[in-house]
Amino acid sequence: MDKTLNYAYYPGCSLHASAGEYDLSTRELFNLLGVGLTEVPDWFCCGATPAHNVDELLSLSLCAKNLELAEQVDGDVAVACAACFSRLKFTQHTLLEDETKRRQVEKAIDAPARLDGKVKHLLEILARDIGLERLASAVSKPLSGVKVACYYGCLLTRPPDVPNLDCVEAPTIMERVVEAAGAETVPWSHRMECCGANFTLSRPGVVIQLSNAILDSAKSSGADCVVVACPLCHGNLDMRQKEIEGVYNAEYGLPVFYITQLLAVACGAGAEKSGLGALMVDPFPLLKVKNIL
Amino acid sequence: MSRIGVFVCHCGENISRTVDVERVAAEVGKLPGVALATDYKYMCSDPGQGLLKKAIAEQRLSHVVVAACSPRMHERTFRKAVESAGINPFLCEMANIREHCSWVHDNREEATEKAIEIVGMMVERVKRNRALPAITVPVTKRSLIIGGGIAGIQAALDIADAGHEVVLVEREPSIGGHMAQLSETFPTLDCSQCIMTPRMVDVANHPRITLHSYSEVEHVEGYIGNFQVTIRKKARSVDEKKCTGCGVCIEKCPIRKIPNKFDCNLGMRPAIYIPFPQAVPNTPVIDRESCAMFKSGKCGLCKKVCGPGAVDYEQEDRLIVEPVGAIVVATGFDLYDITEKPKGSQIKGYGEFGHGRIPDVIDGMTFERLASASGPTGGRILRPSDGREPKQIVFIQCVGSRAREKGISYCSKVCCMYTAKQTMLYHHKVHDGQAYVFFMDARTPGKSYDEFWRRSIEEEEAVYIRGMVSRLYQKGDKIVVMGSDIAVGVQVEIEADMVVLATAVQPRSGADILAQKLGISYDKYHFYSEAHAKLRPVECATAGIYLAGACQGPKDIPDTVSQASAAAAKVMTLFAREKLEREPIVARVREAGCVGCFYCRKVCAYGAIEEKEIRDRQGNLIKVVAYVNPGVCGGCGTCQATCPSKSVELDGYTDEQIVAMIEAL
Ligand SMILES: Cc1cc2nc3c(=O)[nH]c(=O)nc-3n(C[C@H](O)[C@H](O)[C@H](O)COP(=O)(O)OP(=O)(O)OC[C@H]3O[C@@H](n4cnc5c(N)ncnc54)[C@H](O)[C@@H]3O)c2cc1C
Ligand code: SF4
Ligand code: SF4
Numbered sequence: 001m002d003k004t005l006n007y008a009y010y011p012g013c014s015l016h017a018s019a020g021e022y023d024l025s026t027r028e029l030f031n032l033l034g035v036g037l038t039e040v041p042d043w044f045c046c047g048a049t050p051a052h053n054v055d056e057l058l059s060l061s062l063c064a065k066n067l068e069l070a071e072q073v074d075g076d077v078a079v080a081c082a083a084c085f086s087r088l089k090f091t092q093h094t095l096l097e098d099e100t101k102r103r104q105v106e107k108a109i110d111a112p113a114r115l116d117g118k119v120k121h122l123l124e125i126l127a128r129d130i131g132l133e134r135l136a137s138a139v140s141k142p143l144s145g146v147k148v149a150c151y152y153g154c155l156l157t158r159p160p161d162v163p164n165l166d167c168v169e170a171p172t173i174m175e176r177v178v179e180a181a182g183a184e185t186v187p188w189s190h191r192m193e194c195c196g197a198n199f200t201l202s203r204p205g206v207v208i209q210l211s212n213a214i215l216d217s218a219k220s221s222g223a224d225c226v227v228v229a230c231p232l233c234h235g236n237l238d239m240r241q242k243e244i245e246g247v248y249n250a251e252y253g254l255p256v257f258y259i260t261q262l263l264a265v266a267c268g269a270g271a272e273k274s275g276l277g278a279l280m281v282d283p284f285p286l287l288k289v290k291n292i293l
Numbered sequence: 294m295s296r297i298g299v300f301v302c303h304c305g306e307n308i309s310r311t312v313d314v315e316r317v318a319a320e321v322g323k324l325p326g327v328a329l330a331t332d333y334k335y336m337c338s339d340p341g342q343g344l345l346k347k348a349i350a351e352q353r354l355s356h357v358v359v360a361a362c363s364p365r366m367h368e369r370t371f372r373k374a375v376e377s378a379g380i381n382p383f384l385c386e387m388a389n390i391r392e393h394c395s396w397v398h399d400n401r402e403e404a405t406e407k408a409i410e411i412v413g414m415m416v417e418r419v420k421r422n423r424a425l426p427a428i429t430v431p432v433t434k435r436s437l438i439i440g441g442g443i444a445g446i447q448a449a450l451d452i453a454d455a456g457h458e459v460v461l462v463e464r465e466p467s468i469g470g471h472m473a474q475l476s477e478t479f480p481t482l483d484c485s486q487c488i489m490t491p492r493m494v495d496v497a498n499h500p501r502i503t504l505h506s507y508s509e510v511e512h513v514e515g516y517i518g519n520f521q522v523t524i525r526k527k528a529r530s531v532d533e534k535k536c537t538g539c540g541v542c543i544e545k546c547p548i549r550k551i552p553n554k555f556d557c558n559l560g561m562r563p564a565i566y567i568p569f570p571q572a573v574p575n576t577p578v579i580d581r582e583s584c585a586m587f588k589s590g591k592c593g594l595c596k597k598v599c600g601p602g603a604v605d606y607e608q609e610d611r612l613i614v615e616p617v618g619a620i621v622v623a624t625g626f627d628l629y630d631i632t633e634k635p636k637g638s639q640i641k642g643y644g645e646f647g648h649g650r651i652p653d654v655i656d657g658m659t660f661e662r663l664a665s666a667s668g669p670t671g672g673r674i675l676r677p678s679d680g681r682e683p684k685q686i687v688f689i690q691c692v693g694s695r696a697r698e699k700g701i702s703y704c705s706k707v708c709c710m711y712t713a714k715q716t717m718l719y720h721h722k723v724h725d726g727q728a729y730v731f732f733m734d735a736r737t738p739g740k741s742y743d744e745f746w747r748r749s750i751e752e753e754e755a756v757y758i759r760g761m762v763s764r765l766y767q768k769g770d771k772i773v774v775m776g777s778d779i780a781v782g783v784q785v786e787i788e789a790d791m792v793v794l795a796t797a798v799q800p801r802s803g804a805d806i807l808a809q810k811l812g813i814s815y816d817k818y819h820f821y822s823e824a825h826a827k828l829r830p831v832e833c834a835t836a837g838i839y840l841a842g843a844c845q846g847p848k849d850i851p852d853t854v855s856q857a858s859a860a861a862a863k864v865m866t867l868f869a870r871e872k873l874e875r876e877p878i879v880a881r882v883r884e885a886g887c888v889g890c891f892y893c894r895k896v897c898a899y900g901a902i903e904e905k906e907i908r909d910r911q912g913n914l915i916k917v918v919a920y921v922n923p924g925v926c927g928g929c930g931t932c933q934a935t936c937p938s939k940s941v942e943l944d945g946y947t948d949e950q951i952v953a954m955i956e957a958l
Contacts, residue, residue, distance in 0.1 A: 160641050160698060170644025189766030189773070192645070217766075 006036030021275025142182025442470020444842025517837030560669030683790030693797030
């Protein structure tokens with residue numbers, strides 16, 4: 001076990017519910033890479049989209065409190081969900097810029113706000129902290145021949161100045177990580193478009209239209225599968241794929257992996273520990289054809 | 294014993310409303326050395342100045358204090374007035390009781406007390422002023438112009454036509470700048486080359502213009518009227534004097550596939566080349582990075598075929614020094630290259646437009662080359678990817694400009710107009726094509742400009758969509774433009790064959806480095822700063838340096854030419870005098886006290902401190918002391934604050950004067 005690398009893991013609610021496979025594969029991947037991942041004790045919901053739409057102070061305070069809780073664990077905060085990542089980063093950014101809000105939040109959480117502690121998305125931990133070389137050397141089942149469409153969605157890099165994950169409109173970080181696992185990535189047009197996100201419940205029609213454009217673009221670029229780093233994107237592209245195919249009379253059949261699932265498989269975790277069984281679009285045919293499983 | 298006259302001004306009511314001016318005069322009148330203290334409604338007016346002059350004569354005044362507004366406003370006025378009455382102008386000082394007192398206080402009692410103290414201080418100071426002789430410096434009546442775009446060309450021709458010598462330095466192998474690249478120009482649609490090339494030829498043929506092309510300013514020393522400029526003439530590998538411009542070398546060069554920067558990389562050129570057929574000078578240059586001779590030592594064809602033996606592979610960079618009296622900076626602009634990692638951390642880039650990845654997404658200058666009759670397509674609008682004529686073309690304005698969140702908040706000023714122009718050129722050339730323009734606003738303030746813009750819509754059928762574009766992507770051989778139409782409130786998607794981006798106008802790369810060599814200031818984007826936005830728009834704060842064209846801010850050709858002529862007029866004003874008078878408020882060294890540590894030289898921002906040898910009568914060196922060159926000294930006083938032996942002092946601001954002023958409080 002690498003004593004120097006340890007993270008305060010903030011899974012977020014989705015990973016304990018509909019995105020259980022993201023959680024499972026993240027833990028397994030870090031285990032295989034020998035990097036410590038300690039769940040933040042007593043963490044709770046960051047407020048996600050509803051909180052900041054209803055009450056900004058509530059949203060900021062929920063995140064600030066979670067960041068404070070994370071201080072109990074050694075190491076930077078590791079976040080898997082793109083929405084949690086965005087909210088936590090936004091909170092730090094806002095409180096750094098706005099003295100008044102910072103004071104209000106500190107009163108609400110009854111503690112100093114943690115503004116300088118590093119909040120990192122799994123992608124940057126993989127690409128920068130662990131590093132592509134170390135990642136590549138841990139790969140035992142290279143994903144050779146798999147053509148991957150890396151899908152960023154709206155939140156991972158945006159808005160400018162907040163997440164600072166990579167270039168805002170033309171990032172490459174996910175491609176680099178996927179390529180380190182031996183896969184091939186395709187250039188495609190809809191890497192950064194919105195999938196409709198949480199309109200999936202209130203306005204499914206919108207989601208179906210937007211997600212269709214994404215799947216259509218991925219398919220026509222020659223990809224075999226899509227990789228995501230966000231539970232909402234996953235829900236829309238994977239869970240709704242069949243429905244979308246029905247509406248648009250199309251046939252995509254694109255498995256949608258969480259980034260950690262694909263990497264865990266490449267590092268030899270096997271199907272079960274990578275949570276592949278939870279995917280709606282069956283990934284096994286692809287992985288079998290490519291001789292990976 | 295001094296006989297000081299104090300004149301307290303009411304400034305209409307600006308001062309007298311808050312300050313009891315009569316009391317000020319009465320109190321100050323009691324100070325030792327004050328012979329007369331009086332007040333008047335407008336001291337700066339003609340009767341006010343008359344009063345001053347009369348008092349000087351009648352009361353035999355030796356020094357004058359005018360208690361009024363800021364010296365920035367009227368110091369010159371009053372110093373001139375006392376000079377005409379026979380007193381050295383530096384024996385007149387102003388006490389600022391307006392900005393420093395009446396305007397910022399409302400308690401009349403307290404403001405009056407303060408005014409008395411301010412005037413009292415200046416009385417103590419002026420008592421200790423020295424009569425300063427005017428400093429004159431000779432003027433070298435030659436000027437340097439940096440940058441040979443239309444701005445530099447215009448300034449050079451104006452100054453040379455007025456009878457003065459001009460040294461024109463151009464970084465590229467040819468003069469012409471961007472205007473040489475343009476197709477037709479708004480608002481009259483005349484061909485850019487046709488109006489530009491005759492002027493380029495005039496420059497080449499002018500007996501008083503020395504052109505250093507393919508050259509850069511290396512180093513600048515000196516001050517207004519007396520600059521020494523070191524110029525690096527880069528090795529061209531062709532002797533300019535021997536070359537006849539026959540072009541045989543260019544024909545024979547075997548390396549032919551180098552993208553031509555002048556054609557925005559659309560066309561190719563050989564390793565020995567002139568950037569475009571009308572180049573001035575018409576002397577080729579060898580691009581040593583691509584030349585086979587320089588890369589592998591195998592070739593030498595151009596040297597073999599050159600009749601006059603002009604090709605010279607051994608040529609080296611040369612440094613030459615040119616003495617000049619004035620400098621015009623005309624280095625122009627670059628277009629914001631959104632394909633590269635943008636320069637400057639505040640500039641965020643435009644990955645969403647795929648410029649550089651999608652071949653048929655081009656910038657405005659590339660469109661100019663396509664539309665130019667002498668361009669790589671002979672003036673036909675063709676897609677770089679497959680050479681087909683685009684039937685649907687989308688223009689996007691304000692790419693990079695006016696986007697605070699992306700790092701540039703200013704308007705690039707020329708793109709609204711050139712986009713309108715480009716839609717017209719497109720319509721003239723592709724009759725069955727359709728042009729769309731995404732825009733935020735149409736900014737057309739200029740003579741005949743709005744009419745021109747309207748014409749692009751009403752007669753040339755361009756469809757203007759008010760809104761911005763969020764993304765461009767390739768779909769098959771089309772480019773999908775995803776944008777919004779905010780007038781209707783809908784999202785729009787257009788499948789285009791070609792997209793033209795009106796990318797922001799930025800200062801030339803390296804503009805900051807040149808500014809540091811020249812000692813002139815620039816803004817956060819690196820546009821050069823004028824001395825005063827309204828009243829001194831073509832002068833730099835550094836005396837003797839002037840600005841012309843887009844290096845000072847985005848500008849179209851009419852504005853550029855006007856500013857260049859204005860800069861030329863400023864240079865000619867300077868050259869109208871044989872000698873220059875400058876303010877004699879400079880530092881002086883007390884040689885007896887100076888220990889020669891030269892700390893002052895380290896801190897002097899103007900480079901005014903020189904070494905002076907002190908010798909005895911036999912000529913033996915006793916010591917080396919500091920000497921302030923009065924022509925260079927900026928009068929900032931930094932040396933005075935630094936000198937550990939208190940041996941350098943600024944006239945008018947000596948320690949003695951400052952102590953006396955403090956004691957007067
Ligand atoms: C796409 C496009 C279309 C346009 N169309 C029109 C139009 O139709 N009508 C119109 O009125 N205006 C038009 N303009 C604006 C026009 O191009 C400018 O007004 C004009 O070129 C400005 O001239 P300039 O001499 O200031 O700068 P430039 O043309 O940029 O010239 C600057 C010169 O200085 C040289 N230089 C730079 N740095 C140095 C250095 N350190 N040392 C020595 N030399 C140096 C450069 O090589 C260059 O030759 C257009 C602009 C664009 C971008
Ligand atoms: S270098 Fe020689 S061959 Fe080339 S243009 Fe000049 S004279 Fe002609
Ligand atoms: S000139 Fe027009 S297009 Fe260019 S930045 Fe200004 S408003 Fe935008």
